[in-house]
Every structure is written in C-alpha cells, then in structure tokens.
Amino acid sequence: MPELPEVESVARSLVSGQGVSKGILGQTFSKAVLSWNKTVALPSAASLKRRIPGQQVLGVGRRGKFIRIDLSNETILIHLRMSGDLILGHSEKALGKHSRLRFYFENGLQMSFNDPRKFGRVWLLEDPEEVLSKLGPEPLDSSLSPADFYERLHPRKRQLKALLLDQAFLAGIGNIYADEALHAAKLHPLRLAHSISRKQSNALFKAIQSVLEEGIRRNGASIDWVYQGGEFQNYFAAYQKTGEPCPRCATPIERMVLGQRGTHYCPFCQPAP
DNA sequence: CACGAGACCTGTTCGC
DNA sequence: TGCGAACAGGTCTCGT
Numbered sequence: 001m002p003e004l005p006e007v008e009s010v011a012r013s014l015v016s017g018q019g020v021s022k023g024i025l026g027q028t029f030s031k032a033v034l035s036w037n038k039t040v041a042l043p044s045a046a047s048l049k050r051r052i053p054g055q056q057v058l059g060v061g062r063r064g065k066f067i068r069i070d071l072s073n074e075t076i077l078i079h080l081r082m083s084g085d086l087i088l089g090h091s092e093k094a095l096g097k098h099s100r101l102r103f104y105f106e107n108g109l110q111m112s113f114n115d116p117r118k119f120g121r122v123w124l125l126e127d128p129e130e131v132l133s134k135l136g137p138e139p140l141d142s143s144l145s146p147a148d149f150y151e152r153l154h155p156r157k158r159q160l161k162a163l164l165l166d167q168a169f170l171a172g173i174g175n176i177y178a179d180e181a182l183h184a185a186k187l188h189p190l191r192l193a194h195s196i197s198r199k200q201s202n203a204l205f206k207a208i209q210s211v212l213e214e215g216i217r218r219n220g221a222s223i224d225w226v227y228q229g230g231e232f233q234n235y236f237a238a239y240q241k242t243g244e245p246c247p248r249c250a251t252p253i254e255r256m257v258l259g260q261r262g263t264h265y266c267p268f269c270q271p272a273p
Numbered sequence: 274c275a276c277g278a279g280a281c282c283t284g285t286t287c288g289c
Numbered sequence: 290t291g292c293g294a295a296c297a298g299g300t301c302t303c304g305t
Contacts, residue, residue: 002298038281065299081299083283098283117282119299158275167300174298223298224285260278262296280301287295 002065002080004139004172005215006227010086011062014069018229020088020109024069027105028056036100039113041121048124052103064135064171068128075128078113083226084120087112116226135171139208150201153193160196161189161258164208173208176221176239179264180211183238183246188270189256189263195273238264 002010017023032052034045043051051074059070067086069076078086088111089095095102096114101122103111113122123131136152137144152170156163163169164178173181182189184207187200196204215221220230223240237247241264242255251268 006298079299082297083299115282116284117297117299119282121300156274162276165299176298221298226284226298259276261299276305277303279303281299283297285296287293289292289294 002084002220002227003174003177003215004062004065004212005177005218005232006220006230007065007067007080007172008062008216009220009230010080011060011067014060014067014086014088014111017088019094020090023060024057024088024105024109024111025060026057027107027109029053029071030104030106033102033104034100035102036115036118038118039100039115039120039122040124042123042125048122051124063128063132063138064167065174066132066135068132074124074126077123077125077128077131079121080115081117081119081121083117084113084115085227087114135167136169137171139170139172139212146202146205149205150198153196153201153204156193158193159189159258160187160191160193160204161261161263163193165259165261170208172212175261175263176223176236177208177211177215179239180237181207183264183266183270184211186269188272189258189265191273238266240264 015023015025029052032049037045040048055071057069061068067078087096095110095112098114098116099112100115101113161178164173185204187204215232218231221232222228222230223233238253241253243252246253246266246269249268251266253264254267256263
C-alpha cells in the first residue's frame with residue numbers, strides 16, 4: 001500500500017484518532033501482543049514486549065516511508081511495506097483480519113498493525129537514526145532546493161525510474177508516485193540521470209513535489225482491498241492506465257517492466273532516450 | 274556503482 | 290465453475 005502520502009495519512013490518523021474517540025498522543029501502553037514473530041525487526045520479540053508497557057506516546061511522525069512513534073524512552077519505527085496498515089479500534093473486527101502486532105493502551109484502545117503479506121516490519125530503538133540515517137532527503141522538506149536536487153541527480157548514471165525508487169536518493173517515492181512524477185515532468189523512465197538538463201531536473205523536482213502533495217491532500221491512493229480511505233487513485237494520469245488515453249495528448253499509455261516493477265508512461269509525451 | 278533475478282508472503286484478478 | 294498464472298503500494302541480498 002504505502003508510499004509517502006499513504007504513510008503520512010496513516011500517521012495523521014493515529015494523531016486524529018480516525019474512527020475512535022481520540023488519537024494516541026499522550027496515551028500509555030499497557031502491553032504488546034505479537035502474532036507473527038518476524039514482524040519485529042529489532043529488538044527481539046521478548047525484549048519488545050518487556051519494554052513497551054508503561055511508555056507514553058510523546059509524538060507521531062513520518063520519515064520517508066517510516067512511521068515514527070516517539071515514546072518516553074525510545075522510538076517505535078514502523079514500515080508498512082506492501083500491505084501494512086495501522087488501525088485504531090476496540091473490536092476484533094475493526095482491528096483487521098491480519099493483525100500481526102497489537103499494542104494495547106491503558107485506556108482500553110488498541111493499535112493494530114494489520115499486514116496480510118507479512119512484509120511489514122517494526123523496530124523499537126533508543127536511536128531511530130540507526131535505521132533512518134540510510135535515507136535520502138525528504139522530497140517535501142523546504143530545505144531541499146531545486147539546485148540541491150540537481151546536484152544529487154546529475155552525477156548518477158542510472159535510469160530515472162530506478163533512481164526515484166532508491167530510498168537513499170530521495171525518501172518516500174514508490175511505484176505510483178514515480179510513474180506519476182515522470183509523466184508530469186514528461187521524462188521517460190529509462191532516461192539516464194546524468195543526461196537530464198538543469199531545466200528538466202527542475203521540472204522533475206517540481207513534479208515530484210506536486211504529485212506527493214496532491215497525494216497527501218487526497219489522503220493517499222486506495223488501489224485494492226489493502227488500504228481504504230484515499231482518493232488519489234481517481235486522479236492517476238499514467239499509473240495502471242495501460243491502454244487508456246494520456247490526459248495530455250490522448251496517446252494510449254504503455255506499460256513496461258523495469259526492475260521487476262510495472263512502469264506506465266506515455267510514449268509520445270515521454271519520448272524514449 | 275549499476276543491473277537483474279530471486280526471496281520474502283498472501284490475496285485478488287485474469288485467461289483459458 | 291475451476292485452476293493455475295500473473296500481478297500487487299517494498300526492500301534486501303546475491304551474482305555479474
């Protein structure tokens with residue numbers, strides 16, 4: 001499910017308390033129950049269960065595709081990978097059919113990490129930078145300028161699509177927003193980064209920011225049964241639009257496989273290198 | 274450094 | 290209707 005806008009939406013729902021009376025800020029954990037051991041990346045399952053009770057939630061945020069929950073003594077990091085979701089609720093039904101890890105709060109509320117495909121991972125760390133320091137910059141951080149983006153892009157000799165998916169290059173972009181950004185910037189996914197002009201780089205940077213911002217504004221994209229509540233899927237220009245007319249020029253959108261990922265583009269607006 | 278393939282998993286949809 | 294193949298928002302590891 002989740003790329004930056006979807007993860008941002010999930011993080012915000014934890015604060016707003018979507019579907020329940022209030023969010024998790026200020027609440028204190030009473031216990032953690034794990035039903036798929038591999039869900040916990042670090043520390044051991046036993047250590048996590050021992051350390052969670054009594055800790056209070058002081059803050060909720062996002063870095064790249066990670067959700068971070070800052071506690072009294074340490075930080076929880078959650079990566080939803082392909083099919084994860086965080087659900088607040090009280091009933092078994094509300095908390096999801098594939099709940100892999102469940103956090104209980106002292107006031108009776110539960111937070112369920114629901115993850116059908118079991119790819120998602122949770123960390124409990126004294127220093128979250130242990131994991132987060134591998135990430136590239138935040139694409140929506142105002143301290144990242146178009147010039148900075150070009151400086152990162154230009155030395156690289158990779159295909160644009162692969163580079164955008166590389167979390168060490170830029171944090172938070174996934175398959176949907178990579179395709180949408182390249183389409184908006186009129187750049188073919190196979191273009192090599194070092195062949196991109198400064199003007200094209202600026203256009204790409206702007207496109208990345210605008211598709212991510214629109215994604216957030218629409219609470220992310222809900223493509224299939226995994227994640228509900230988003231609306232951005234109704235505004236895709238290229239992603240999963242194979243055979244449908246490009247909204248700019250009406251040429252049918254094409255699909256290719258790149259790095260084992262379905263890649264959608266307009267063969268007219270995004271000329272092949 | 275760059276690339277492709279295979280792993281990790283389950284659920285849904287597509288083609289015959 | 291049934292059944293296998295293909296596909297899905299991600300990332301890690303290994304071989305070339």
